Amino acid sequence: MDVVKPKNQRSKRALEKRAPKLIENPKTAMFVRGGHISQIVTDVMTDLCKLKRPNAVLYRKKNATRPFEDPTTIEFFSQKSDASLFMYGSHNKKRPHNIVFGRMFDHHLLDMIELGVEQYKPMSSFTSIKSSVGIKPCLIFSGDSFETEPNYAKLKNLLIDFFHGSDVERVDLSSLETVITFTVSDGKIFMRVYHIALKKSGTRTPRVELEEMGPSLDLVLRRTHIASSELFKLATRRPKALKPKKEKNISKDPFGSKLARIHMTRQDMKQLKTRRVKGLKRKRDTAQEEGEGTESSPKRQN
Incomplete structure (x- = not known):
């Protein structure tokens, strides 16, 4: 394929x-x-779009597509809007x-999970203060199914990726305004969104x-499309420049203290210089030195 060069x-x-970074x-x-959508699904998408802003693109026109049968339309929209996450809403009998x-990888479908909305309360029906735009939410997952069952574990990973937001090094506690909880019970997923009030x-x-x-949403799990282990490993591979450098002979204990092991050559104790103290000398060496001293001393003359 020919590479198209930019004209301006x-x-x-x-x-x-759009290039990789x-x-x-x-x-x-x-x-x-x-192509067919209910008012409930429309309101759900509008409210979730508000939680995702400013990193959200809302298509208001209807598109007669079926992601599970033919994902080419979703892939086209992903390349057009440079988006790696998507939410598709529909309604039928x-x-x-x-x-x-x-979510997408290289503008191709990676994985997706289908959920059904059973109960819904819009954001406009609550009188509490709404959080600011662009705030990173705190995500809480309750239920053993998120850890034991593969489909729910994949759903947890997908929801974390969906509501993750931008990466930050530090978080100001006063800027934590939103909490999103997901609870699994009796085959249903309860999604609740709260505002953190400091009083x-x-x-x-x-x-x-x-x-x-x-x-407020009560969801039920329906169809799933899970990526293969090889494709998911390729999608989550980190560049070599971002991988931490391995430090030899350095480890950390359970308390976070850094421990290091030092390798030294074997020392020759005979060449070790110490303070010459008479009490540290051996008896034979002392006697030899005294004998040498008597031989070298001059004889007295009468």
């Missing part, structure tokens, strides 16, 4: 922006509506109020309260 500086900057940009999520979470407590430490701000 604008197209050159656009290609450089050592530290990638925050992942963008696109919200795509299917067989699968009512249907949403699909998925006066009479001490230096404020009192923390959670106020539900919506949306």
Whole structure:
């Protein structure tokens, strides 16, 4: 295939922006509506788009596509909007109020999971304070199924990737405003979103309260499309420049203290220089030195 070169500086900057980087940009999520969609699914996608902003692209027009049968349309939208995450909403008699979470690798489908919406409360029905745009949420997963069952474990990994946001080195505690909880119970997934309110407590430490701000979703797991182990390993491979350098003979104990092992050559104790103290000398060496001293001393003359 011929490589198309940019014709001007604008197209050159656009290609450089989409080129692979050592530290990638925050992942963008696109919200795509299917050919048949209910008002509930439309409101769900609108509320989740607000939680994902500013890294979100909302397609308002309907698109008659089926990701599980033919993902080419989703892949085209992914390349067009430079998005590696997507959410697809649809509604039909067989699968009512249907949403699909998925992600891409190199603008090709990696994996996706289909969920059904059974109960929904929009964000507008809650009177609590809404969080700011672009805030990293705290994610809490409750339930043994997220650790023991493969489909729920993959769903947990996908949701963490979806709501992850940008990478930061430090987090200001005062900027933690949102908590998203996912609870598995009786085959259902309960998603709740809370706003963290810091109130006066009479001490230096404020009192923390959670106020539900919506949306509230009761979901059920439906179809899944899981990537193969080889493809997933290729998608999660880190560049060599970002891998930490191995330090030989250095380890850490359970308390986080750094321990090191030092290798030294074998010392010759005979050449070890010490302080010459008479009490440290051996008796034979002392007697020999005294004998040598008497032989070398001059004889007295009468």
